[in-house]
Amino acid sequence: METFPYVGGIVRQPVTIKDVAHYAGCGVASVSRVLNRSGPSSAGLRQRVLAAVDELGFEFSEVGRALQSNTTRTIGCVVPSLANPVYADAVQGAQEAFRMAGYQTLLVCTNYDPEIEMQAIRTLTAKQVDGFVLTVSDARASDGLKLIQSREIPHCLLFNMAPDGEYSWSVDDCSAAMAVSDAFAEKGHRHVGFLALKFKSSDRARQRYEGFVEGSFRNGMIKPALLEIEEDSQNLNDLIKEFLRTNPTMTGIFASNDFLALAAIRSIRSLGMNVPRDLSIVGFDGIEVGKMVEPSLATILTDPRMMGDGAAKTVLSIINGTPPTDTPDPTQSYSFRAGGSLAPVTAERADDEKVAAFSSSNNPTKKNAKSNWRDQNEI
Amino acid sequence: METFPYVGGIVRQPVTIKDVAHYAGCGVASVSRVLNRSGPSSAGLRQRVLAAVDELGFEFSEVGRALQSNTTRTIGCVVPSLANPVYADAVQGAQEAFRMAGYQTLLVCTNYDPEIEMQAIRTLTAKQVDGFVLTVSDARASDGLKLIQSREIPHCLLFNMAPDGEYSWSVDDCSAAMAVSDAFAEKGHRHVGFLALKFKSSDRARQRYEGFVEGSFRNGMIKPALLEIEEDSQNLNDLIKEFLRTNPTMTGIFASNDFLALAAIRSIRSLGMNVPRDLSIVGFDGIEVGKMVEPSLATILTDPRMMGDGAAKTVLSIINGTPPTDTPDPTQSYSFRAGGSLAPVTAERADDEKVAAFSSSNNPTKKNAKSNWRDQNEI
DNA sequence: CTTATTAGTGGAAACGTTTCCATATGTGGG
DNA sequence: CCCACATATGGAAACGTTTCCACTAATAAG
Structure with a gap:
């Protein structure tokens, strides 16, 4: 150190x-x-x-107290970024819950960088925070999370699906993504791309992708094309242009969060195309402004503030030795919000499709079919 | 206590x-x-x-160190809310600057409540933060700020215009509001309302109002009508309806921040009116989504992230005993951003105007004219 | 009038660190 | 050979708090 x-x-x-x-x-x-x-x-x-x-x-002096009582009345809060209103709202919710319980919140934004994430957790640990609320880049492989576990510091994940034994407030990314797939299918789409941050910086993106792939399979659609981008990609226009060129049969894009979805809409427009006529877009998170843009953004609606509040209360419960009571049901904590950005696929583009879809056989053992298909072209 | x-x-x-x-x-x-x-x-x-x-x-153990060295390597950061992206961005900027300098950030959201603000500052002081970056509800009357001053804790205001002797990163609300007035005037508007949070919870709103009043005067416009609302007003629709009814000659509204502006647009639409045909709207802050809504939002463009970063660096300078160098010029730190929400006033509504405007005499002593006029109906 | 029991109080240790000071151990020059 | 002097090192005080323990004084029970 x-x-x-x-x-x-x-x-x-x-x-x-x-x-x-x-x-x-x-x-x-x-x-x-x-x-x-x-x-x-x-x-x-x-x-x-x-x-x-x-x-x-x-x-x-709280410092003197902390030394003596081994309690700092301070909680570490680690999130990727406040630029995304999802995290801003969640932090606000958590911070408020903690404040009302007499705890202060030490905030760190990691910029989706696992390095910074680890460093932050180490520092907060040295500061002897009484607990953590955190969104890590990869809940199954986070060294920081391991450190917290080994020190047995009360903590609750936020937006990360819980590995076994972990507390977590998050939506079920996988099943939500399947719902998105259903929405696309219902509008007649057969090939929809997936746009996300690099999976290594967001396991949410990966899980949403996996759910979307699974959903596409169940709906007899073509396996989604994938476009992973860096957090700080300036050349989104070029990337999307190339993405569309490579996948001419694509009639829609599912973006892994609303922020990306809005950026994608702008890029698509700058390419002279129209949303939703030429391409449908669906986002994820349900940020407020999605309702105010034109066309309004179809998305998965979540409640980040409540998530933050819930995660905070979970941590407080652990600290107080009372088992966390109202743990959330991830499969219930979202809903699909319709919007103008998702429209029925137009005749012209639908005709374009040349690639064979899955046989919509109605009785294969899903698991088998799925894994076979997956093996086809998984990295 | x-x-x-x-x-x-x-x-x-x-x-x-x-x-x-x-x-x-x-x-x-x-x-x-x-x-x-x-x-x-x-x-x-x-x-x-x-x-x-x-x-x-x-x-x-940082606790042991803190006790001995009288230094916590922790900074208190107090803002009204993270729901407004302006503060979220500023906090992110400040937090990053502090992190890179080896300091952590204790965050408190006050919900625009002076009570919470005071309590937060007291607690953070007890935790012996090494400095503060903060947006207070009223920089001239904040007990919390006084406490910080009396303890001589390094600090820098954010978004609050600096009272004498204080460091501050903020825009010159007054002159920016005058620029908004100019923009309205240029489009032929003569009576524009002002929409803001209660002044007691935001001195920014008050200063913007004052600048707007002054600008309206200079442009020979009617003194702006004023609508102050609570932070948590649910009935914005009703309030705006009443506001419009009371001020039939009004052809536009200047909202004290973009958040309010967008909310106002929604309300106005729900009243069956059109923006900008029936009413022009201008906001303040220049949040990103203002460009994505339809019509795009005319506003004052600021750079909150840079402000947060600057404020943080100022505090670090003070802590290190080196006099803060790159202190900002508030009058340079904004620009007007045109947008579809501000349009020329339509003939029909312009005809409506019955109330006499200021005589556009070209040679009165401005100061006198101003104070006379002010005295007319000041509280 | 003793003797348990209790309320009220202060001294001092402990928490984990840094830093002052004193003590060793060496080194070089007279 | 002795003295100054630097280099290494450890003991102990200090930072501000809580809490254990011992002690006094008062009250209740015998």
Whole structure:
């Protein structure tokens, strides 16, 4: 671990419990007892102490307390980015729940970078946070998460589907993505692309893709083409152009989050195409502005704020030793929101399709069919 | 001050510097010196200590350090809400700057509530944050800000125009609002309303209003009607309906932030009116989605992320004792962004105007004229 | 009038770190 | 050979709090 020699640090917190004790003419233990109501004290003492506190303007140093009590009343909150309103809302919800319970929130944005994620968790651990609420890049392979587990620090995942034994507030990405597939199928689409951040920086994207692939299979559609992009891709236009060129039969794109979906719509327009006439778009998350754009964005509606609130309360429960009660049902925590960006496939483009779809046989053992098909072209 | 008896707290941080010292067969002082490179040490000692650290998996407790060094490497960040992307972006920018400098960020959202703001600042002070970046409800009357000042904690305001002697990253609300007035005037508008959160919860709103009033005066327009709403107003539709009824000559509304502007557009539509044909709308902030809605939102374009970054760097400078260098020029940090929501006033509505505008005399002493006019109907 | 029991109180240890100071051990110059 | 002097090292104090323990004084029970 990298450590620095300590520099700077200004003088503050001039009045300590000792000053109060001296001023009130008693011992520090008595002051502590009075202020914390943690033991017996005479009326006279109480009054003198309170007067001293008032006069001196005393406030406890949480640092001193933390050292002694091994409790910082601070929670670490790790998310990829606040630029995406999903995380901003979730953080707000969590922060508020924690604040109301007397806990403060240490926030870190990782920019989807596992390196930063690990470093952040290490630092927060050194600061002895009492718990974590976090969205990691990959819940099954996060070293940071492992560190938290090994230290047995109370924690709850957010937007990451829970590996076994983990608490988590998230939607069931897989089944939600299948619902999206159903929506496309219902409108007559047979080949829909999937647009997402690199899977290594977001296991949500991967799970949504897997669900979408599975859904496409069940609906007898063509296996979705995949376009993975970097978080900071500036050349989205080019990438999408190439994506469309490579997949001429594609009549729609499922974007792994609303942010991407809106960006995709802009790119598509700049290519001179029309949404939804030339290409349908569906997003994921249900951010507010999706309803205000034209056409409105079809998407999976979630409630990030409630998720943040729920995750926070779960962590608080763990801390208090009471088993978390209202754990969410991931399969219930989303719904499909229709929108103008998803339209029936137009005749011309539908005619284009040349690639064979799955045989819509009605009785194969799903599992077998699925794995066979998957093996076809999985990395 | 409210204090609680301490409860809970699990056992952690099992390995301390003492364990390392014992394992390495030396004193704790030596361990500290080696790890912090804060004094001489022999090669052999260094090696033994490093080996012990590795073997035991030792990490410093920041709590212990904080107590001793009077430095927490933690910054308090107080903003009204993350639901507004302006603050979300600013927080992200600040958090990143702090992280790169080795500081963590304690975040509090106040929901525009001065009560919560004060409580938050008190708590963060007790936690001995090394600095603050904050947006307060009223920079001139914030008790929290006064507390920070009296304790001489390094800090920088964000989005609050700086009272004298304060550091601040913000736009010049007043002059930006005047620019909005110019834009309205240029399109032939003579009576434009102002929509904002209650001034007591946002001095930005007040300053924008004042600038807008001044600009309206200079442009020879009618004094803007004012609609103040609560943060959590559910009945915006009714309020706006009433607002329009009371001010029949109004041809546009300047909303104190983009969030409000978008909400207003929705309300206006739900009243069966069209933007911008029946009413023009201009916002403030320049959030990204303003460009994606239809019609696009005319607004004041700002760069919240840069503001957050700048404020953070200012605080870091203060902490390091180097005078903050690149302090921003508030009058340069915004620009007007045209958009479809602001259109020339239509003939029919322009005819409507009955109320006398200011005489557009070309030579009155502006100041006098202004104050006279103000006195007319100021509260 | 003793003797348990209790309420009230303060001293001191402990939490994990840094840093001052004192003590060793060496080195070089007189 | 001795003295100054630097280099290594560890003990202990300090940071602000809580809490254990010992102690006093008062009250209740015998």
